Amino acid sequence: MSIEDVQEDFFLGELKKRNGIFYFRRVGMYAPEGSLVLFQFDNLIIASANLHSIEKFDTPEKEQYYGAYQFDIKTLEVFQPITVAEINKIDGNITRFSQSKQEINSSFISEIEELIKRKQMALLADELPVQESPKLKEGAKKQVLVNSYERNYKARQQCIDYYGCHCSVCDFEFAKFYGDEFEGKIHVHHLKALSEINEEYEVDPINDLRPVCPNCHLALHSKVGDKPYTIEELKEKIYRN
Ligand SMILES: [Zn+2]
Ligand SMILES: [Zn+2]
Structure with a gap:
């Protein structure tokens, strides 16, 4: 599956259709409402969204999902992939992307948002x-x-x-x-x-x-x-x- 497929089919398709509900098997992320979440695929960051809330189910859905993250779909973005090196330039503590969850110091948020904006522009600007x-x-x-x-x-x-x-x-x-x-x-x-x-x-x-x-x-x-x-x-x- 290519990055573009994942961005189009999952983030802009599936996740939007589900109104931003992202099921999980085990809660891995305890982040406050409004946190900026970066989605990683194949060692690249390819999408972002603000977390709205985390919900835990009393009985698992489809017998495997124990809860869901609710993302604010108005904040959902896909963009030209961001590499570890680019994040590392902003937060020197990040030298690789974890396969589960990872926190970036929130003092870097405006730089991260700038980078995302640039990556969106790059995606639009390329071949006419x-x-x-x-x-x-x-x-x-x-x-x-x-x-x-x-x-x-x-x-x-x-x-x-x-x-x-x-x-x-x-x-x-x-x-x-x-x-x-x-x-x-x-x-x-x-x-x-x-x-x-x-x-x-x-x-x-x-x-x-x-x-x-x-x-x-x-x-x-x-x-x-x-x-x-x-x-x-x-x-x-x-x-x-
Ligand atoms: Zn010229
Ligand atoms: Zn051209």
Whole structure:
């Protein structure tokens, strides 16, 4: 099961449908109402929600669940995965994610919330929504979705590690322009047009991806037709202006 499946099917599907009720076999978390709870999957934090209450059942439900956490679904969020290293930068005591429960010092809450906000933005900002073309085969459309998450996340990182964190078209660098706290901000653009992608396609972070700034990214996708401009085409336009 991919991270995206868990986020979509469980957090935004199942848990929302159950109005935020999360059954447990044994109570593991004694946290006060309003606590921010981070959900971990595959050693990454992929969702968060505020705890509303903890309920214990007199008789177990479905013969195995002895209670439930009630989360406030209005606060439920999914986002680009957060790694142990990123949490460790905030709270140096956390060097790995426990498989059960774990507490993060509440004095770090605003930093954690900032990180979550950034991760939500990153999730929204990446590849721009592709305009649907009637020529596309179903398989191609599906493939882009399947490709889109966990693999993309790693590929994105490899692309930035290789090319550096500046725009491949205009050389813009967030940290240079806005300051150090913007270090690492960039969009990653996919060079292949959707129509060139077939079922067996696997993203190649060096050959298929390029870091670009959001302005150039929008410009790249502004070409009429189903293909974006190439990096070179857009560079030429800049120098001609
Ligand atoms: Zn640019
Ligand atoms: Zn793009």
